[in-house]
Amino acid sequence: MNFFSGLSRPLRAAGVALIGLAVVAAVIGGVTVLNTSGSDSENNAGPTTSGPPPSSGGPASSSAPGSSSAPPSSSSAPASSTAPSDQPGQPGQSGGQPGDQQGQPGGRPGQSGTDQQASNKWVTLRVYNNSLVKHLAEQAADDFRNQGWNVAEVSNYSEGVIPRTTAYFRPGTDEEAAAKQLAAEFGFDAQPRFEGIKKASPGVVVIVTKDYQNHTKGG
Known part of the structure; x- marks a missing residue:
């Protein structure tokens, strides 16, 4: 003997209907919970990778704003020229030693008159x-x-x-x-x-x- 045995036919029919509604409601609720859970999972899923996308053809590194390396010198300083050991006399000086008497035959050099x-x-x-x-x-x-x-x-x-x-x-x-x-x-x-x-x-x-x-x- 079950719960429905002591009930009248109309009550018994109403109880069965309520049980059916409860089952349907339970099924619908379970489906809703599953859908909601899947949607939340999809919305909360983040990208699998992090960090900036790879650069496309740009320089691997860039200088910080305001800092720039000095450009290379366009021309080097002229090399200093070395004056010859044997240089010519300075302007106003003659080639011979002081006192030489040019073109005078005989005698001793460095004397005149x-x-x-x-x-x-x-x-x-x-x-x-x-x-x-x-x-x-x-x-x-x-x-x-x-x-x-x-x-x-x-x-x-x-x-x-x-x-x-x-x-x-x-x-x-x-x-x-x-x-x-x-x-x-x-x-x-x-x-x-x-x-x-x-x-x-x-x-x-x-x-x-x-x-x-x-x-x-x-x-």
């Missing part, structure tokens, strides 16, 4: 008589010595006749300047050595003749 003339007097003089006047070479030698000249030899020359008193020198040597200075002081000639005396001992060879005057030029 009176000093140059005095320096020529160290050159050896060899005085020879080519006349019949006795001791004429000795007289001329004394005159030369009195003027500061260096007379090393006094003798006679008998290998020929010399037309006039002359001082002979070897060209390109100190003898040249000395012979010309001596000749200018005493008023006679100065010439290169001739063949007969080319091999004579070094020094200015002065061959005096009867035209020799025992005084300096203008004296």
